[in-house]
Amino acid sequence: MKTQQATLASAVLSALLAQAVWAHHSFATFDTAQQKTLVGTIKEVQWTNPHIWVQVLVKNDATGEMVEWSIEGGSPNGLSRQGWRRSSLKAGDPVEIVIHPLKNGSNGGSLMKVSVNGKPIGKPPAGKG
Amino acid sequence: MRNTGGLLRTLRTLRARATRALPAPGAPEAPRTLGALVLAALLLAAAPAMAGSGPPDLTGVWSIVGHTSTLKTIEGSLPPLNAAARTLYEQHLAAAARGDRSFDGVTRCLPPGLPRLMLMNEPFEILQRQRVIYFVHQLNRLPRRAYLGEQLPEDPDPLYLGFSVAHWQGDVLVIESSGFREGTLLDDAGLPHSDALHLTERYQLGKDGRTLHARFKIEDPKTYTHSWNAQAEYVRRPGYEIPEEVCADQLASKLRQNGKD
């Protein structure tokens, strides 16, 4: 029962988060059929409109070097209605980020969900429809 | 103390407010106005129980009289910058003298912050409602809402225009604001402020109903050695309809003209 609820809750959360990353015109640059998980450290958070940007340092497994990824999120307006704050992600935070990668293959993607030390950021908005 | 003039003023205000609350429809307007008058009469009958004669209506377009690029205190002097702020201010002055206004986010279409937005040389519109006072500016269509009867948030994520709450003190509209992001300026010349800025605005309609007297109190212990006051005057612009102003478009045109793209 608990597992079912958790699965349902996380599915709902994912669906709503995906919607929060409302496909702005620019989101056509991302491959929404693909998902990728990045494990790394936050370098910088740009808590701005029209979209937040999260710069993440990720270790390239092949070369061992740290590579910077640019992750585009939704608007702070939408995210703050889902429990995010400007300070939810900070430089230095260890994160696991799930993204839709850039179609052109460069180091970027659109933010689907993120957790810091295993704790997800944000919660579903009030008001179902 | 109630007097005839006060009662008449109350009746006019109540009637105006009652009819305003019900926007003009097509045919059913006459019964609505009658209903509003009945309501006004009933409220007037209860008038002795009411304090004061009701706030004035500031709805309309206003523009500043005597815009200045250099904000002074009411006493006419440079605001009391602390040492670090003074250094920063002088850097701004020097940069501006060189033609470099990159310190000023307004040149990149960012909001001017407050109170500077109220001191720009562009008209603004006040939409006065019962729970919210809206300021809508010609400058890049920027809106500001002051929520009547509320308290400022305790720990907000700071914004360019902060958070504003308002109340009426008799005929004076008092607005308190805080939660400002750093980086905006208090005037065109480059007076700085910090995220500790607490602004109090007082607006009073002149007796002729066509001027608006404003007083600004700036409290920012990280930037100024003590709080200080400034003032401004606005005049009504009846018939002026604020045109669409899109800063990003103006900026793009300017960049194209300068040969960059």
Add this chain to the structure above:
Amino acid sequence: MSGPLGQRGTKAGACLRAFVWTLLVAGTAVAAPPAPKTLFNSGDPTLALTPPLRGAGIAPPGSAPPNADPHNLEGVWWLQGYEYMLGPASGVPPPLKPEYMRILERRIRAKNRGTPEADASTQCFPHGMPRLMESPYPIEIVQTPGRITFLHEVAHNIRRIWMNRAHPANPPLTFLGDSVGHWEADTLVVDTVGLNDRTFIDDEGSSHSTRLHTIERYRKIDGGANLELIMTVEDPVTLEHPYSYRRVYHWRPDIRPQEYVCEENNRNAPINGVTVAK
């Protein structure tokens, strides 16, 4: 009652009416189920449309109840759903003339290749009409004497609806046009002209000209819990004929429009006419 063929009373007329009715009924029965085949459901993946979003939900339990006054539209409204293409129904394109349908197809293909063509919104310009009313962000309506004002959260756009007056003879062309309104019983009718041609009808990129004319009909429904919009779009240059579509906005007294400064970090600003994500 007399119909389109309508002369009452003659036997020939009665026969003709019966014949037409039979055709209509038969035609309806045949055409009922699947949507007519369009280029967009032809299965061509390069023309894949972006699927619509769920949009906003209803106000949470315990929210202030809506007011039932049909002439008081004040409050914060939030669109249910979100359509990337604003034709007469979801998945159906606007009735664009052939040369403009080719342009829409070009834009959809560019989007699907990951290099969407530049549009107004990614340059922090207003979205234009009717697109601005398809906003996934809250919209606040304020009413003052002689005016209804739509304050959009998205990039602080504003529409001023001037009540009970005519358009100026030659309105300057702006992103959001000149809007005048009047009430027809309980329906607010808003008429907009004077739109520049620097925007698209919708997110997918349907074209319009400066002769675009939109008519909005707003009506409170469900006791004020929802605001219904019937949008009519007319453009003799790009469209074969006018068309209409319906949208619903939820009453959301729990929501306050927030600051939205598009210009503060626009990393999608187009480069050489192509929207990017840098």
